[in-house]
Amino acid sequence: MKGGGLEMGTTTSEVAKSGAAKRGAAVVDFFLRVIAIIATLGSAIAMGTTNQTLPFFTQFIRFRAKYDDLPMFTFFVVANSLVSAYLVLSLALSIFHIMRSRAHASRIVLIFFDTGMLALLTAGASAAAAIVYLAHKGNTRTNWFAICQQFNSFCERISGSLIGSFGAILILVVLILMSAVTLSRR
Amino acid sequence: MESSHSTKDNSETAILIDSKSAKGKSVASPVAITKATTSHHQQGGWKRGVAIFDFILRLCGLIAALAATVTMGTTDQTLPFFTQFFQFQASYDDLPAFTFFVVANAIASGYLVLSLPFSIVCIVRPHAAGARLVLLIFDTMLVAFTTAAAASAAAIVYLAHNGNQNTNWLAICQQFNDFCQRVSGAVVASFIAAVIFIFLVVISAVALRRH
Numbered sequence: 129m130k131g132g133g134l135e136m137g138t139t140t141s142e143v144a145k146s147g148a149a150k151r152g153a154a155v156v157d158f159f160l161r162v163i164a165i166i167a168t169l170g171s172a173i174a175m176g177t178t179n180q181t182l183p184f185f186t187q188f189i190r191f192r193a194k195y196d197d198l199p200m201f202t203f204f205v206v207a208n209s210l211v212s213a214y215l216v217l218s219l220a221l222s223i224f225h226i227m228r229s230r231a232h233a234s235r236i237v238l239i240f241f242d243t244g245m246l247a248l249l250t251a252g253a254s255a256a257a258a259i260v261y262l263a264h265k266g267n268t269r270t271n272w273f274a275i276c277q278q279f280n281s282f283c284e285r286i287s288g289s290l291i292g293s294f295g296a297i298l299i300l301v302v303l304i305l306m307s308a309v310t311l312s313r314r
Numbered sequence: 315m316e317s318s319h320s321t322k323d324n325s326e327t328a329i330l331i332d333s334k335s336a337k338g339k340s341v342a343s344p345v346a347i348t349k350a351t352t353s354h355h356q357q358g359g360w361k362r363g364v365a366i367f368d369f370i371l372r373l374c375g376l377i378a379a380l381a382a383t384v385t386m387g388t389t390d391q392t393l394p395f396f397t398q399f400f401q402f403q404a405s406y407d408d409l410p411a412f413t414f415f416v417v418a419n420a421i422a423s424g425y426l427v428l429s430l431p432f433s434i435v436c437i438v439r440p441h442a443a444g445a446r447l448v449l450l451i452f453d454t455m456l457v458a459f460t461t462a463a464a465a466s467a468a469a470i471v472y473l474a475h476n477g478n479q480n481t482n483w484l485a486i487c488q489q490f491n492d493f494c495q496r497v498s499g500a501v502v503a504s505f506i507a508a509v510i511f512i513f514l515v516v517i518s519a520v521a522l523r524r525h
Contacts, residue, residue, distance in 0.1 A: 197480035200469045232523050239519045243457060243512050250458045251465035258411045258466035259473075263481075269408040270474070272483045301454055304515070308450050312443045312522045 146313055150229035153310050157303055158222045164299040165215045167292040168249070172208035174289035175201055175256070180282040193275070193282040200255040201286065207252030208293055211245050218242075232311065239307050246300045253293040260286050361440035364521040368449075368514060369433040375510035376426040379460070382503035383419040386412060386467075389500075391493040404486070404493040411470045412497065418463030419504055422456055422511075429453075436521075443522060450518040457511040464504035471498050 175195050182191035195201040221238050225231060263283060266274030276283035386406050393402035406412040429452065435445045474494055477485030487494035 193480070198478060199472070236516075236519055236523070240516050243454070243515045246454075247457055247461045247508060247512055250461040251468075254462035254466040255469035257462075258469040261410065262470075262473075267409060269404070270484070270486050272473075273481070275481050297458055301458060304454050305451055308447065308454075308519055308522060311519060312447055312524070 147229050150310050150313070151226060153306050154222065154226040154229060157306055158219065158226060160299050160303055161215050161219055161222055164296045164303075165212055165219075167296040167299070168208045168212040168215065171289045171292035171296070172205050172212060174285060174292070175208070176205045178282055178285045180279050180285075182278060191278075193279045195286070198259055200259045204252045204256040204289075204293070207248050208296075211249045211296065214241065214245050229310075235307050235311050239304055239311075242300055242304050242307070246297065246304065249293065249300065250297055253290060253297060256286070256293075257290055260290060358440040361521050362437060364517055365433065365436040365440060368517050368521070369430070369437060371510055371514055371517070372426055372430060372433055375507050375514070376423060376430075378503050378507035378510060379419050379423040379426060382464075382500045382507060383416055383423055385496055385503065386419070386500035387416045389493055389496050391490050393489065402489075404490045406497075409470055411466045415463045415467040415500070415504065418459055419507070422460050422507060425452060425456060443524075446518050446522050450515060450522065453511055453514045453518060457508060457515060460504060460508040460511055464501055464508055467497070467504065468501045471501055 178193065178195045178201075180193045195205060218238060218241065221234055224234065225238075260283075262272060262274075263286070264274060264276045266272055389412075390405045391403070406416060429449055432445045432449050436442055436449070439445075471494070473483060473485075474490075474497070475485060475487045477483050
């Protein structure tokens with residue numbers, strides 16, 4: 129009868145496989161972050177460069193629309209820029225995770241900041257979305273007029289800039305979930 | 315590559331196993347070292363504390379989300395005068411952002427009620443990673459959902475308080491005081507619920523890791 133020692137832990141091939149899976153997840157994480165940077169930057173620029181002047185004017189009504197006419201749009205531009213800058217900085221941590229797949233504490237830090245930035249981005253995007261909806265439809269109860277009927281190009285711009293932001297929100301959710309799943313494996 | 319855990323706890327016992335083959339030759343006895351399970355227990359105790367804190371946070375989040383839903387859903391103010399052109403009634407379904415707010419907070423409250431059993435499972439079995447992961451997935455999605463509802467309602471509330479000169483939108487709060495106060499309170503409660511969701515995500519992430 130052969131005596132065997134008591135062994136704890138997994139075999140080396142299992143550990144190697146999970147290490148490769150973690151490294152693959154970290155590479156996907158990196159690329160998703162790059163896509164999210166492009167999306168948020170695009171949204172911020174698209175909203176920030178809005179400027180439409182209608183070719184007629186009267187004494188009472190303004191006929192120029194810019195993003196800083198509405199504070200929600202200003203908040204949108206600021207939020208998207210902040211999240212974009214954060215994502216650029218977090219690329220460094222992402223590369224670190226590609227090289228060292230066993231890092232625990234830095235992954236938790238990344239999840240914490242990712243969640244905070246997700247909340248900030250969602251707040252900016254949904255506040256702007258509420259105002260865009262109001263600009264398209266107006267509201268009869270509160271007598272708020274739908275400005276999109278006059279400012280077509282402005283309206284198209286602000287509606288389109290929401291797409292990049294919401295795409296980045298989805299990407300951030302996927303990033304958080306991937307980090308959590310990687311944490312829960314050995 | 316080492317094949318055993320590295321623990322901070324240093325209680326180890328060494329067991330010498332003498333093995334004799336059937337033919338009578340004595341084989342060199344391997345020394346097996348077993349680490350005692352106290353480190354596993356300590357980890358379990360700490361994770362259980364985190365799970366209890368998670369449960370309490372869920373209850374607080376439930377209260378906040380429920381308060382937001384009820385406060386916004388029961389708004390109905392009618393001013394005691396009227397003219398031929400203006401309507402002087404304000405209720406949450408006049409504005410679609412507020413309707414979305416009520417629906418989203420109701421969904422958040424319902425989810426929190428349903429997630430309480432999962433949280434109890436995490437308290438009873440501190441090493442259950444599956445339940446924690448499920449909670450984290452849904453908590454992350456609800457962070458985005460609740461923040462979206464709260465922020466869109468906050469945008470409309472800001473507009474109702476201040477109006478906007480560039481778009482000729484009047485501030486309706488000057489007329490509908492009670493409605494405005496209720497709605498602002500509901501938005502604050504919803505933001506509190508969103509912050510609680512963020513904490514829940516971070517706590518689940520911290521408790522998920524394996525040493």
